[in-house]
Amino acid sequence: NAGVTQTPKFRVLKTGQSMTLLCAQDMNHEYMYWYRQDPGMGLRLIHYSVGEGTTAKGEVPDGYNVSRLKKQNFLLGLESAAPSQTSVYFCASSTGEDYGYTFGSGTRLTVV
Amino acid sequence: GEDVEQSLFLSVREGDSSVINCTYTDSSSTYLYWYKQEPGAGLQLLTYIFSNMDMKQDQRLTVLLNKKDKHLSLRIADTQTGDSAIYFCAESFSYSSASKIIFGSGTRLSIRP
Numbered sequence: 671n672a673g674v675t676q677t678p679k680f681r682v683l684k685t686g687q688s689m690t691l692l693c694a695q696d697m698n699h700e701y702m703y704w705y706r707q708d709p710g711m712g713l714r715l716i717h718y719s720v721g722e723g724t725t726a727k728g729e730v731p732d733g734y735n736v737s738r739l740k741k742q743n744f745l746l747g748l749e750s751a752a753p754s755q756t757s758v759y760f761c762a763s764s765t766g767e768d769y770g771y772t773f774g775s776g777t778r779l780t781v782v
Numbered sequence: 783g784e785d786v787e788q789s790l791f792l793s794v795r796e797g798d799s800s801v802i803n804c805t806y807t808d809s810s811s812t813y814l815y816w817y818k819q820e821p822g823a824g825l826q827l828l829t830y831i832f833s834n835m836d837m838k839q840d841q842r843l844t845v846l847l848n849k850k851d852k853h854l855s856l857r858i859a860d861t862q863t864g865d866s867a868i869y870f871c872a873e874s875f876s877y878s879s880a881s882k883i884i885f886g887s888g889t890r891l892s893i894r895p
Contacts, residue, residue: 674824705885710790710887711887712786712870712885712886712887712888713825713870713885715882760824760825762824762825770813770815770817770827770830770883771825771827771883772827773824773825773826774824775822775823775824776822776823776824
């Protein structure tokens with residue numbers, strides 16, 4: 671009964687390095703989302719996917735790329751990390767109906 | 783554009799009721815939500831209300847929706863130390879091929895003895 675699992679939980683990157691955050695869900699949800707959470711700013715949508723093989727931009731997509739090759743996985747990539755990308759990243763999934771999202775426990779990323 | 787606003791902090795005495803308020807701008811919202819985030823954890827859906835309802839009650843939680851004023855509130859009765867968390871108000875509406883949820887910046891609820 672895992673729900674939404676994010677890996678890694680913590681990561682420190684140097685400016686210019688790249689990394690991929692993995693989100694996996696076992697609820698057969700069609701929709702998946704990546705958010706970032708910054709103090710006093712709530713959650714901001716980075717990218718989302720409405721099904722396997724699809725991706726779309728959210729509010730703050732610059733500097734990030736995503737892929738949804740398998741229905742259960744949604745990957746968030748940072749090609750060249752910048753200090754402004756220091757944040758807590760949350761993945762979420764849903765059935766697509768308006769009954770709310772299921773969130774992962776987050777990845778805390780620090781870019782130095 | 784769409785916006786959800788809520789105050790950043792609320793402090794209440796243990797045993798009292800907590801009322802967390804939220805205002806939103808998009809009148810086409812279908813559902814409105816309250817999420818709870820405990821330290822180091824993701825957001826957990828607490829409750830939601832359909833936009834054609836005025837009130838929803840679930841044990842210690844009461845949600846009130848005033849569509850005219852675009853105001854949503856969450857009342858927690860008999861507040862306990864375990865209620866300490868950040869509470870996010872959110873609204874959803876359909877656009878393109880997906881429903882979209884917009885979150886407020888969160889209200890940090892602290893409980894004093």
